[in-house]
Amino acid sequence: xxxLTLNFLTCAIKTCKSAxxxxxxxxxxxxxxxxxxxxxxPFLKNILPRLMWDELRVITSExxxxxxxxxxPTREDLVVAAEDAAVEGEESEEEASQTAKDLxxxxxxxxVKEGKLVCGNCGHEYKVLEGVPNFLLPGHLV
Amino acid sequence: xxxxxxxxxxxxxxxxxAELQALADVVEVPIxxxxxxxxxxxxxxxxxxxxxxxxxxxxxxxxxGIYELWGQGATYDALHKSVKEISNAKWAQYDxxxxxxxxxxxxxxxxxxxxxxIIDSFSYLGFxxxxxxxxxxxxxxxxxxxxxxxxxxxxxxxxxFVAASGRDAKTxxxxxxxxxxxxTSMDAELALVTANMALAAPGKLFYDPFMGTGGFPIACxxxxxxxxxxxxDGRSIRGTGGSARRGQTDKFDVQDNFKQYGLxxxxxxxxxxxxxxxPFRLLQHSNSASRGGYLDGIVCDPPYGIREGLKVLGSRDxxxxxxxATHEGRYKDPGYIPPRKPYSFTAIQDDILAFAVAxxxxxxxxxxxxxxxxxxxxxxxxxxxxxxxxxxxxxxPFNKWSRRLLTYRRRAESEIPEGALESIKKEYExxxxxxxxxxFRRKYFEGFKxxxxxxxxxxxxxxxNKADDSKGVSGRWRENxxxx
Numbered sequence: 001x002x003x004l005t006l007n008f009l010t011c012a013i014k015t016c017k018s019a020x021x022x023x024x025x026x027x028x029x030x031x032x033x034x035x036x037x038x039x040x041x042p043f044l045k046n047i048l049p050r051l052m053w054d055e056l057r058v059i060t061s062e063x064x065x066x067x068x069x070x071x072x073p074t075r076e077d078l079v080v081a082a083e084d085a086a087v088e089g090e091e092s093e094e095e096a097s098q099t100a101k102d103l104x105x106x107x108x109x110x111x112v113k114e115g116k117l118v119c120g121n122c123g124h125e126y127k128v129l130e131g132v133p134n135f136l137l138p139g140h141l142v
Numbered sequence: 143x144x145x146x147x148x149x150x151x152x153x154x155x156x157x158x159x160a161e162l163q164a165l166a167d168v169v170e171v172p173i174x175x176x177x178x179x180x181x182x183x184x185x186x187x188x189x190x191x192x193x194x195x196x197x198x199x200x201x202x203x204x205x206x207g208i209y210e211l212w213g214q215g216a217t218y219d220a221l222h223k224s225v226k227e228i229s230n231a232k233w234a235q236y237d238x239x240x241x242x243x244x245x246x247x248x249x250x251x252x253x254x255x256x257x258x259x260i261i262d263s264f265s266y267l268g269f270x271x272x273x274x275x276x277x278x279x280x281x282x283x284x285x286x287x288x289x290x291x292x293x294x295x296x297x298x299x300x301x302x303f304v305a306a307s308g309r310d311a312k313t314x315x316x317x318x319x320x321x322x323x324x325x326t327s328m329d330a331e332l333a334l335v336t337a338n339m340a341l342a343a344p345g346k347l348f349y350d351p352f353m354g355t356g357g358f359p360i361a362c363x364x365x366x367x368x369x370x371x372x373x374x375d376g377r378s379i380r381g382t383g384g385s386a387r388r389g390q391t392d393k394f395d396v397q398d399n400f401k402q403y404g405l406x407x408x409x410x411x412x413x414x415x416x417x418x419x420x421p422f423r424l425l426q427h428s429n430s431a432s433r434g435g436y437l438d439g440i441v442c443d444p445p446y447g448i449r450e451g452l453k454v455l456g457s458r459d460x461x462x463x464x465x466x467a468t469h470e471g472r473y474k475d476p477g478y479i480p481p482r483k484p485y486s487f488t489a490i491q492d493d494i495l496a497f498a499v500a501x502x503x504x505x506x507x508x509x510x511x512x513x514x515x516x517x518x519x520x521x522x523x524x525x526x527x528x529x530x531x532x533x534x535x536x537x538x539p540f541n542k543w544s545r546r547l548l549t550y551r552r553r554a555e556s557e558i559p560e561g562a563l564e565s566i567k568k569e570y571e572x573x574x575x576x577x578x579x580x581x582f583r584r585k586y587f588e589g590f591k592x593x594x595x596x597x598x599x600x601x602x603x604x605x606x607n608k609a610d611d612s613k614g615v616s617g618r619w620r621e622n623x624x625x626x
Contacts, residue, residue, distance in 0.1 A: 001411030005370055008436060009413075012421040023423060037407035042345030043368050050436040050503075111411065125474075126421075130380050131397075135372075135415035136480045138473030140466040142419065142456045 001131050004107040006059055007052055011119035012126075012135045021120040024055040027063055030115030030128070039096050039104045045075050047107075060106060068106070073099045145176060145211040146195050147301045148185040149246065149285070151204050151309070155180040157335055157547065158204045160534035162187065164339045164549075169197040183248055184285060184299060186211060196305035201365060203309055203334050209283060209301025218263065221298045225264070229300075236302075238271045242278040250288035250295060260284055264300070311364060314403070317357075321402045322394035323387065324355045324378055326450050328443050328511075332538070332547075336441050337361040339534065339549045340509040346438035347410075351417045351497070354378050354450075356396040358441045363400065363408040367439070371396075374453065374482070376414035417493055418454045418485070424500040435502040435552065443511040444490055447576055447583040452490060453482040458574045484576035487583070488525070495527040495550070502552035507533070513545040515585045529553050542590035543582075 006024055016022040053072040060068055078100040096104075117126040117133055124141070126133050150158050159178055162185070166173035174188035189195045192210065199208040212232070213225030243261045245252060252260065261284070271279075281303035286295035315330035317323050328336070336358060342348055344366030350358045353371030355378055362369050373379055381395030400409040415421055423436075445452045461469070472478055491512060498508040508530065516539070524535060530550040537546050577584045585591075 001413065005410050005413070008423050009421045010423045012415060012419045014419065017424055025421075035406075040345075040368065040407065043347075046345040046438075047347060047368075047436075108407075108410075129376070130395075131411060132376060132379050133413045134376055135413055135419070135421040136374070136376075137416075137419055137455055138478065139457055139461060139469035139481045140473075142480075 001112050001128070001133060002108055003059065003110045003112070004047070006112075006117075007056055007107075009117075009133075009135075011121060011124060012137055013119070013122060013124060013141055016119055016121045016124075019121040022122070023120075024052070024059050025117040025126070026120055027059065027112060028116045028118050028125070030063060031113045032063065033111050033113045034105070034109050035111055037109055039101065040108070041078065041094060041096050041100060044078055044096075044100055044103060044107075048072070048075060048078070048103075056106075065106060065110065066102070068102075073103070078103070143172075143174070143188040143190050146187050146189055146304065147209045147211045147285070147299055148187055148199065149206045149209065150183045150185055151206065152183045152248070154204055154332070154335070154536075154538065157339075157536040157538075158185070160536055160549070161202060161204050161335055161338050162198065163534070164341060165198045165201055168201070168338075168341050168343050169194065171198060173198065182287060184287060184297075186214075192304050199305050199307050201338060202307040203312060203331055203338065205307045206309060207306045208304045209299075210304055212282070212300040212302055214297070214299045216297055218260075218298060221300060222263070222266075225300050226266075232302075233267050233269075236267075236269060236271070236280045238269075239279040240272045240274040240277075241269055241280040241282065242273060242275050243282045243284070245284050245286070247286045247295070248288065250286055252286075315360065315364065321399050322355050322381060322396070323357075326443075326445075327355055327357050330357075330361070333357045333361040334364065336443075336509050336511070336547060337365050337367075339536075339547065340439040340441050340507040342367040342439060342441075347436065348439045348441060349437050349501075350442050351415075351420070351440070351494070352442045352444050353396070353412060356399050356412070358443065359396075359409070360399060360403060360405065362439070362441060363405040364403070366408070368408045368410060370410035371412045372415045372420075373412070374414065374416045374455075379412045379414065416455045416482075417490070417497060420497060422497070422501055424497075434504060434555075435500065435506060437501045438503055438506050440494075440498050440502065440506075440508045441510070442494065444494065446513045446586075447484070447487065447580040448513075448586055452485050452487060452576065452580060452583070454485040454490075455480055456483045457481045458483045483574065484579050486570040487580040489570040491525040492527075495525055495530060498550065499527055499529040499552065504552055504554040506552045508550040508552070509547060511545055511547055513543055513582055515543050515582060515590055517585075517590060524548060529558050543586065 011022040057068050080095040080097050112128050113131050115128050126135055171194040177186040195208045212229040213221050215221035215224050245257050283301050285299040287297045289296045311334055312331045342362035342365040346367045348362040348367040348369045350371040353373050359369035359371045379396050381393050400406045533549040533551050537544050571579050573579055
């Protein structure tokens with residue numbers, strides 16, 4: 001499971017949903033794997049305003065990944081300022097900036113292979129098996 | 143705007159117009175339907191330009207191609223007259239380019255001599271360029287539509303080829319050639335159509351809450367979307383539950399399906415979860431800028447309760463203290479399987495709508511499949527939600543039942559009438575058994591008696607109720623044993 005997914009997931013227990021501490025889920029004993037993929041600039045641009053930036057920073061620091069800047073980048077930060085590209089006209093391809101590459105590495109290339117995801121509110125642990133987290137709740141919690 | 147002729151395929155009729163509309167929506171091009179009939183594979187639309195016609199059709203599954211309309215008529219005399227009227231200004235443009243002329247007869251045939259004669263009858267176009275059957279710069283086609291028992295065509299068109307459709311994808315994603323499938327995988331063509339209806343496109347984020355072996359996410363990824371999915375059965379995702387294919391015993395998983403098509407970079411991953419206890423973020427947290435949803439589209443084919451059980455987390459009966467304690471003590475064991483219970487069929491539909499409302503961005507789309515018994519045809523109940531517009535309803539009919547593809551659009555906050563959200567409290571089927579909770583399932587296994595009865599005795603009031611016997615042995619057996 002790629003790290004971006006964690007930006008959308010909270011605890012599955014209904015009473016936890018309203019508690020701010022249930023988001024993000026905290027990775028514990030996680031083994032990570034980086035799988036290189038093609039950079040998808042339109043997707044990064046589209047998803048950027050939907051990211052919960054502070055929570056993303058919490059996760060990256062807990063996983064010991066390189067620190068993300070304290071404020072979220074803007075869409076303009078994702079492309080290299082194209083001054084000479086203007087000569088070619090608008091048709092020329094936009095080039096991804098280092099910011100975009102770093103973000104791509106964290107969100108779309110870093111995957112959680114094994115480990116646990118822990119709710120900050122109730123402490124429930126969700127196991128990750130073969131890269132697939134299990135959010136099914138046991139009988140007494142439904 | 144010029145008129146274009148779309149050569150549709152003559153199947154999945156009720157999906158065709160909705161697909162073209164959705165494809166025009168994806169590329170944000172205005173489309174106007176001039177002529178469309180469910181019985182005909184020829185549809186005339188109005189589009190701004192050749193470029194937009196190409197953009198619209200290139201993703202289409204239910205058409206073969208799009209042509210600039212040069213003329214039409216019920217007879218060849220009328221067709222020639224119309225060609226001379228509509229398109230004579232364009233003739234000079236193709237005066238000397240390599241070209242070809244072909245014939246497409248729908249429900250009819252022409253032998254070579256006849257074809258030649260028809261093509262020669264257009265000689266007044268005055269093309270002097272070389273004839274090239276391959277890689278011609280301009281390609282013209284005469285379309286004939288036959289109907290009934292008449293010897294000749296009932297209508298004919300002349301079109302200049304603009305662009306081919308994306309129907310090849312149907313072959314690429316054919317289930318027969320897919321690495322890993324399950325018993326309820328949706329056929330590739332309809333999965334791709336579903337992705338089209340939901341406006342899957344580059345840069346977008348899509349989710350399937352009932353992914354199984356990932357057919358819908360793969361279809362969305364084909365059109366450029368980044369996808370993720372979940373299923374209540376983790377074995378189908380990780381691929382440890384066996385395969386639907388005979389003799390296939392090795393480990394196969396959804397990830398490998400994405401690999402097969404070279405779409406791994408668009409696959410975010412999957413998780414095991416139940417829609418009624420979803421881990422998705424349904425309320426907003428920190429930065430308020432992202433008020434609203436985060437998914438661009440949701441596509442799904444929820445379990446009907448026939449081949450795949452319609453179940454959610456929970457127990458049929460309320461757990462007593464001791465059972466609760468057992469679950470609490472055991473749930474961390476590696477072999478622990480959470481209890482599941484059958485669920486109401488109408489409730490799951492409404493749950494999907496409510497989930498879509500909480501997670502979709504404005505104008506995001508939900509496309510979901512729902513089965514229905516044909517005897518309920520009189521009044522099709524389509525689940526609704528005040529925050530969702532129904533975009534299209536497409537029907538795939540089977541013998542005694544059919545299934546529908548429902549497509550919804552998430553309204554913007556400003557479009558939602560005030561107080562509308564408070565009014566949606568509903569009563570669902572009560573009970574603990576699957577048959578009590580799922581009307582469709584009950585009818586399915588009763589062999590759609592009502593449908594049979596209506597068909598066999600259209601008007602008479604059946605007081606004897608003999609039709610109840612349609613299940614054969616068991617029905618008669620019940621009657622006999624009841625006499626005891």
